[in-house]
Amino acid sequence: xxxxxxxxxxxxxxxxxxxxxxxxxxxxxxxxxxxxxxxxxxxxxxxxxxxxxxxxxxxxxxxxxxxxxxxxxxxxxxxxxxxxxxxxxxxxxxxxxxxxxxxxxxxxxxxxxxxxxxxxxxxxxxxxxxxxxxxxxxxxxxxxxxxxxxxxxxxxxxxxxxxxxxxxxxxxxxxxxxxxxxxxxxxxxxxxxxxxxxxxxxxxxxxxxxxxxx
Amino acid sequence: xxxxxxxxxxxxxxxxxxxxxxxxxxxxxxxxxxxxxxxxxxxxxxxxxxxxxxxxxxxxxxxxxxxxxxxxxxxxxxxxxxxxxxxxxxxxxxxxxxxxxxxxxxxxxxxxxxxxxxxxxxxxxxxxxxxxxxxxxxxxxxxxxxxxxxxxxxxxxxxxxxxxxxxxxxxxxxxxxxxxxxxxxxxxxxxxxxxxxxxxxxxxxxxxxxxxxx
Amino acid sequence: xxxxxxxxxxxxxxxxxxxxxxxxxxxxxxxxxxxxxxxxxxxxxxxxxxxxxxxxxxxxxxxxxxxxxxxxxxxxxxxxxxxxxxxxxxxxxxxxxxxxxxxxxxxxxxxxxxxxxxxxxxxxxxxxxxxxxxxxxxxxxxxxxxxxxxxxxxxxxxxxxxxxxxxxxxxxxxxxxxxxxxxxxxxxxxxxxxxxxxxxxxxxxxxxxxxxxxxxxxxxxxxxxxxxxxxxxxx
Amino acid sequence: xxxxxxxxxxxxxxxxxxxxxxxxxxxxxxxxxxxxxxxxxxxxxxxxxxxxxxxxxxxxxxxxxxxxxxxxxxxxxxxxxxxxxxxxxxxxxxxxxxxxxxxxxxxxxxxxxxxxxxxxxxxxxxxxxxxxxxxxxxxxxxxxxxxxxxxxxxxxxxxxxxxxxxxxxxxxxxxxxxxxxxxxxxxxxxxxxxxxxxxxxxxxxxxxxxxxxxxxxxxxxxxxxxxxxxxxxxx
Numbered sequence: 001x002x003x004x005x006x007x008x009x010x011x012x013x014x015x016x017x018x019x020x021x022x023x024x025x026x027x028x029x030x031x032x033x034x035x036x037x038x039x040x041x042x043x044x045x046x047x048x049x050x051x052x053x054x055x056x057x058x059x060x061x062x063x064x065x066x067x068x069x070x071x072x073x074x075x076x077x078x079x080x081x082x083x084x085x086x087x088x089x090x091x092x093x094x095x096x097x098x099x100x101x102x103x104x105x106x107x108x109x110x111x112x113x114x115x116x117x118x119x120x121x122x123x124x125x126x127x128x129x130x131x132x133x134x135x136x137x138x139x140x141x142x143x144x145x146x147x148x149x150x151x152x153x154x155x156x157x158x159x160x161x162x163x164x165x166x167x168x169x170x171x172x173x174x175x176x177x178x179x180x181x182x183x184x185x186x187x188x189x190x191x192x193x194x195x196x197x198x199x200x201x202x203x204x205x206x207x208x209x210x211x212x213x214x
Numbered sequence: 215x216x217x218x219x220x221x222x223x224x225x226x227x228x229x230x231x232x233x234x235x236x237x238x239x240x241x242x243x244x245x246x247x248x249x250x251x252x253x254x255x256x257x258x259x260x261x262x263x264x265x266x267x268x269x270x271x272x273x274x275x276x277x278x279x280x281x282x283x284x285x286x287x288x289x290x291x292x293x294x295x296x297x298x299x300x301x302x303x304x305x306x307x308x309x310x311x312x313x314x315x316x317x318x319x320x321x322x323x324x325x326x327x328x329x330x331x332x333x334x335x336x337x338x339x340x341x342x343x344x345x346x347x348x349x350x351x352x353x354x355x356x357x358x359x360x361x362x363x364x365x366x367x368x369x370x371x372x373x374x375x376x377x378x379x380x381x382x383x384x385x386x387x388x389x390x391x392x393x394x395x396x397x398x399x400x401x402x403x404x405x406x407x408x409x410x411x412x413x414x415x416x417x418x419x420x421x422x423x424x425x426x427x428x
Numbered sequence: 429x430x431x432x433x434x435x436x437x438x439x440x441x442x443x444x445x446x447x448x449x450x451x452x453x454x455x456x457x458x459x460x461x462x463x464x465x466x467x468x469x470x471x472x473x474x475x476x477x478x479x480x481x482x483x484x485x486x487x488x489x490x491x492x493x494x495x496x497x498x499x500x501x502x503x504x505x506x507x508x509x510x511x512x513x514x515x516x517x518x519x520x521x522x523x524x525x526x527x528x529x530x531x532x533x534x535x536x537x538x539x540x541x542x543x544x545x546x547x548x549x550x551x552x553x554x555x556x557x558x559x560x561x562x563x564x565x566x567x568x569x570x571x572x573x574x575x576x577x578x579x580x581x582x583x584x585x586x587x588x589x590x591x592x593x594x595x596x597x598x599x600x601x602x603x604x605x606x607x608x609x610x611x612x613x614x615x616x617x618x619x620x621x622x623x624x625x626x627x628x629x630x631x632x633x634x635x636x637x638x639x640x641x642x643x644x645x646x647x648x649x650x651x652x653x654x655x656x657x658x659x660x661x662x663x
Numbered sequence: 664x665x666x667x668x669x670x671x672x673x674x675x676x677x678x679x680x681x682x683x684x685x686x687x688x689x690x691x692x693x694x695x696x697x698x699x700x701x702x703x704x705x706x707x708x709x710x711x712x713x714x715x716x717x718x719x720x721x722x723x724x725x726x727x728x729x730x731x732x733x734x735x736x737x738x739x740x741x742x743x744x745x746x747x748x749x750x751x752x753x754x755x756x757x758x759x760x761x762x763x764x765x766x767x768x769x770x771x772x773x774x775x776x777x778x779x780x781x782x783x784x785x786x787x788x789x790x791x792x793x794x795x796x797x798x799x800x801x802x803x804x805x806x807x808x809x810x811x812x813x814x815x816x817x818x819x820x821x822x823x824x825x826x827x828x829x830x831x832x833x834x835x836x837x838x839x840x841x842x843x844x845x846x847x848x849x850x851x852x853x854x855x856x857x858x859x860x861x862x863x864x865x866x867x868x869x870x871x872x873x874x875x876x877x878x879x880x881x882x883x884x885x886x887x888x889x890x891x892x893x894x895x896x897x898x
Contacts, residue, residue: 019432021639041430043593043639047766048692049839051637052593059894064695064887065823065837071693071746072893078627079593081634082835084842084870085692085718086774089767090543093785094611096639117792123754123763124745126793131767134787135544164790233667235874255665257828257874261531262457263601265872266828273659278460278652279588279602285458285511286658292862293828295869296600298607298635299457299483300539303532304778307550308846310874331557337519337528338510340558345532348552349779378555536780545771546802548783567781567811576802599867632834633868 002145002173003194010035011171011192012101012142016042023047023092023132025102026070028142032101043079045097047128049088052080069128089128093135100136102129104143104170106157109188109208111167111179113141114159126162133163145172151207153177153188175202177210189213216359216387217408224249225385225406226315226356230256237261237306237346239316240284242356246315257293259311261342263302266294283342303342307349314350316343318357318384320371323402323422325381325393327355328373340376347377359386365421367391367402389416391424403427433594433644434623438469441617441645445582446470449477449502453538453580453609454492457483458511459653461602462491463584465619465645470584471498479503481538481578483531483605487511490653499523505578507531511655530558533575535608540577542611542640547576583613587636590620591627594641595634603635610640617643621650668829668879669858673704676852676880680817681705684712684737688773688815688844689727692718693746694888696837697726698819700854700880705819706733714738716773716813718766718840722746725888734758740813742766746890765793768810770843775812777846777875782811818848822871825855826862829876830869838870845875852878856885 003011005028013035016022023045024030033055036042044053046068053068054075062073083091091097106114113133116126133139146152153170165186170177176192188210190202199212217225223245230236230250237259238244247269250256258267260282267282268289276287297305305311320328327347330340347353360366367384379400384391390406402424404416413426435441452470456462467486470478471494478501485504486493495501496514503525509515518524529537530552540548549572553559563574585606588599596618598606610616623646670676687705691697702721705713706729713736720739721728730736731749738760744750753759764772765787775783784807788794798809820841823834831853833841845851858881 041432045639046836048695049836051639052631056893056895058897062889062892062894063835064889065835067693067695067836067890071695071890073889073891074893076631076835078625079591079595079638080631081595081637082631082833082838083634083637084838085766085770085840086843089770090539090611091637091639093544093767093771093787094542095544096611112790123761125741125743125763126765127743128766130765130791130793131787134785134789135767161791255667259874260601262460263604265874266866270658270660272662276654276657276659277600278654279600281458281460281601281655285460285655287654287656288658290600290866292860293826293830293873294866295830295872296598296603296866297869297872298603299531299535299605300608303535304774304846305872305874307532307536307552307779308777309779310846326555337526339506339508339528340530341508342531344530344556344558345552348550348554349532375556536778540783543771545783545785546805546807547800548775548780550780565782570781572781597867603867630868632832632838 002197006031008142008171008173011176012140015099015140016040020098021045021096022099023097023136027103029101029103047088047092049083049085050080052077089131092131095135095137097136099138099140100132101140101142102132104141106152106154106159107141107167107170108154108157109210110186111165112157113162113167114157115162117160119160129162133166138168139166140169140171141167142171145174146205151205153206153208155207155209174205187211216411220245222356222385222387225390226354229313229354230254234312235259235310236313237311237350241317243315243317261302261306263297263299264294266291303345306345309349309351311350313352313354314346315354315356316346318355320366320368320373321355321381321384322368322371323424324400325379326371327376327381328371329376331374333374343376347380352382353380354383354385355381356385359388360419365419367420367422369421369423388419401425431592433642434592435643435645438465438619438645439472441643442466442469442473445615446473446475448475450581451479451481453583453613454480454482455585455604455606455609457604458655459487459491461586461604461606463586463619464491465647465650466584466617467491467495471495471500476500477502481505481580483507483534485509485512485515488513505529507534535605537575537578538608538612541579542608545577547574549574578612580613583609583616585610585616585618587618587620589622589624589629590618590644591624591629593626594638594644595629596636596641597629597633598635607636610636615642616640619645619647621648666827668877669827670878670880673700673854673880674707676878677701677704677708680850681708681710683710685816686714686716688818688848689715689717690820690839690841690844692839693890694722694726696821696839696841698821698854699726700882700885701819701852702726702729706730706735711735712737716740716815718742718769720744720747720750723748740764742769770840772810772813773843773847776814777843780812782809784809813847815848818844818851820845820851820853822853822855824857824859824864825853825879826859826864828861829853829873829879830864831871831876832864832868833870842871845871850877851875854880854882856883
C-alpha cells in the first residue's frame with residue numbers, strides 16, 4: 001500500500017514547470033520523462049554534453065556516438081545541442097539547470113545527501129552527482145523510504161556526503177518531504193502521504209525529525 | 215644610418231621558425247608578416263578570436279564580421295578557425311602561442327615592459343597586451359630606440375607596467391638586445407648593431423645597463 | 429516548439445527587465461558583433477546609472493557610444509576604449525568611472541561568472557596596477573593574481589542565427605565576447621540576423637545552447653559598421 | 664599546407680614521446696569518443712607507471728581497460744570507474760591509486776590547465792571528502808573549494824574529422840572530454856575518422872583549433888562500442 005516506482009516518478013513529474021531544463025539521474029528518476037504533462041515543454045540535459053535529449057532509439061538505429069550520462073543509447077531532437085563536458089558542467093555549476101532529480105542512499109534532516117560511496121566496499125566514483133547537487137537550482141531525491149527495513153531519512157548521514165544541505169525535496173514510496181531553508185537552519189517538512197500510507201507508518205520508518213504539514 | 219621600419223620588421227622576421235603560431239601587435243610588428251621566409255609556414259593569431267589570419271581584403275570585399283584585433287578588415291585562409299575571446303585568451307595565457315611581437319613605450323634592463331598608459335594623459339586601456347606578455351612563450355619588442363631623443367631602454371620603467379620581466383628580445387632601429395633570465399636575475403645583452411650604427415652610439419642612446427656580446 | 433522566447437521588436441524584448449543602476453553586459457569587439465538594435469532600445473528606455481561590462485565602448489554615435497552621449501552609463505568595465513571621444517571627456521571630468529581590465533582577464537571573468545566559478549588565478553597583470561589590492565599567490569614557483577567572476581542582470585548579445593529554442597551560432601570574428609556573455613546574464617536577450625525553426629541548425633555547430641537565451645528578437649539585415657577599412661590593391 | 668602533423672599509424676604518432684611514469688590524458692566518456700587505437704599503441708609500447716587522467720577507465724579488454732590489464736597504469740584520476748572489474752581488483756589490493764574527482768571539477772581542471780589557470784574555486788564537493796585538505800573560502804556568503812588546473816605530458820584524443828592543420832570537429836556526444844584534453848597536453852595526438860584538406864571544414868564549425876594538435880593519425884572506420892544498448896519498440 002505505497003507508491004510504485006511509476007507512481008513516484010509521476011509524483012516527481014508534478015514538480016516540472018513549462019520551459020524547465022532538467023537533469024535526470026539513473027533509475028526511478030529516468031522514468032519521470034514518461035510523465036511530462038500535456039503541452040509542457042521540458043528539455044532534458046545529459047551531463048556528458050547534450051541538451052534536448054530524446055527517447056531511446058528504435059532497434060537498429062543505435063548510434064555509438066550518441067549516449068546519455070548513463071552510457072545508454074539515446075536520440076536527438078530538433079532542439080538538441082551538443083557541447084563539451086566543461087561546457088556542460090559550466091551549465092550545471094552556473095545554476096542554469098532548473099531541476100535535478102536523482103536517487104540517494106541517505107538523506108539527512110538538514111538536507112545532506114549521500115549517494116556515491118560505501119566505505120570498505122568497492123567505490124565506483126561520484127561521476128557528476130556532486131556537481132549536480134551543488135549547482136542545480138532545485139534538487140529532488142526520489143528513493144525507497146527504507147533499505148531492507150532500515151530508514152534512509154536520517155538525523156545525520158553516516159555515509160560520505162555527496163553534498164551538504166543540498167536537498168530541496170524527497171519523494172519516497174511512502175511520502176513527500178520538503179526542506180525549507182532560512183539562513184543556516186533547514187526544516188524538514190512532511191507535506192504528503194502516499195496512497196494508503198498513514199502518518200504513523202511514516203514516523204516509524206523515518207529516523208529524521210520532521211514537521212508535519214499535511 | 216639606422217634601420218628603417220621595414221628593416222626592423224625584417225630583422226624580427228628572422229626570429230620566426232617553421233610552424234610557429236604568432237601574434238603581431240599594431241604598427242611595425244604588423245609589417246613582419248611581409249617577410250616570412252620562403253617555405254616557412256607561419257600562422258597568425260588575432261586575439262579577438264581568429265587563428266590563421268589572411269591579408270587585407272581587396273577593395274569591395276571587406277566583411278564587417280571579419281576584423282583583426284586592431285579592428286582592421288582582414289581575410290580568411292584555408293587553415294582559419296574562429297573562436298570566442300575566452301577561448302582566444304585561453305590559447306594565449308595557456309602558453310600555446312610561440313611568439314608575440316609588439317611595440318613598447320619603455321623597456322627596462324630587467325625585462326619589464328610599459329606600453330599601455332601615460333598617467334595624467336588620456337588612458338585608452340591595455341586591451342590584450344597584458345595577457346599576451348604574460349602568456350606567450352617568447353616576447354619580442356620592436357620599437358624606436360629613443361623617443362624625441364630620450365632613451366626608451368631604461369634602468370627601470372617609470373610608466374605603469376604592462377608586465378614584469380616579460381621581454382625576451384628588443385629590436386630597435388639601432389640594435390638588437392637579448393634578455394637572458396636565470397633564476398631571479400635577468401641580463402640584458404647587446405647582440406647586434408644595425409647597419410652603420412656604432413657601439414658608442416648605442417651606449418649614448420641607452421640608459422639601461424647591458425653587456426655587449428657582438 | 430512554441431514561440432515563447434520570440435519578441436516582436438527590441439523594445440518588447442527588453443520590456444520589464446530594465447531598471448536604473450543595473451549591470452548590463454554587451455557583446456562585440458569594436459563595432460563587430462555588437463547588439464546595436466538592443467543598445468538603441470536601452471537608450472530609448474531612459475534608464476540611467478548603468479554599469480556596463482563590454483570590451484569596448486563603441487564610437488561616437490554608434491553602439492555604446494549612444495549611451496555615453498545620453499549619460500546613461502556611470503561605470504564601464506572594459507579593456508580598451510580608445511576610439512571614443514565622448515568617453516575621454518566624461519572619464520577625465522569624472523562623470524564616468526572606468527575599471528580597466530586586461531582583455532583576457534575580462535573574457536575569463538565573464539566565462540567564470542556564467543560557469544559558477546566565483547574566482548580564479550591568472551598570471552596576467554601580476555606586478556602591475558591591475559593586481560593592486562588583489563591577492564597574489566605563488567603556484568609552482570610563479571606568481572598569479574586572483575580575479576573574480578562577473579555576472580550581469582541582463583546580457584545583450586548579437587548572433588548570426590538562432591532557432592526558436594534560442595540555440596545560437598555566430599559568424600567569423602563577430603563571435604568574440606557574445607558566447608560568454610550569453611552565459612553570464614541572469615536574463616540574456618539575443619538580437620539575431622536569421623531566425624529559423626529548431627532542427628535547421630546542425631546540433632554539432634551550435635555555439636550557445638538555448639538554455640542561456642531567454643529572449644530573442646529578429647533583426648534582419650542590420651547595418652554593420654567597419655571601424656578601420658583596410659584593403660590591398662588588386663595587382 | 665604541408666603534412667608535417669600527419670603520421671602513418673598510431674605507433675609512429677606516439678614515437679619518441681612516451682616514457683615510463685608520464686602523465687597521459689585520454690578523451691572519451693564511457694566507451695564513446697575514446698582514442699582506442701592510440702591506447703592500444705600505448706599498450707604495445709610497454710611503458711609503465713602511468714598516471715592517466717580520464718573520466719572513466721574503459722571496460723575489461725576495451726580502451727583503458729587494456730592498460731589496466733597489462734598493469735601499465737599506477738594512478739587514475741577519474742570521476743567514475745564502475746564498469747571495470749579489473750579496476751576493482753587492482754584498486755582493492757592497492758596496485759592502483761585512484762583520485763576520485765567530481766566530473767565537473769575534472770572537466771574544469773583540464774580546461775583550466777590548457778588555459779593557463781593554475782587554480783579556481785567551485786562549490787562542488789564543499790563539505791565532502793573531496794574538499795579535505797583543500798582550501799575552502801567564502802565568496803559572497805557561500806563556501807567554495809579551491810581546485811588546481813591539470814596538464815599532461817601527452818593528451819590522446821579522438822575526433823570525427825580533422826584537416827591537415829589539425830583543426831578538429833567532433834560528432835554528437837563523442838565530443839565530451841576531447842576538446843579540453845586537446846588543450847591541456849604538452850603534446851596532443853589526435854586519432855581522426857576523417858582527414859581532409861584545410862578549407863574543407865567551415866572555420867565557424869571548428870571546435871579545436873589546430874594549434875592544440877601536434878600529431879594526427881587517420882583511423883578510418885574504427886570499431887565503435889556501445890556500452891548499454893537501449894532501444895524502444897516500434898509501436
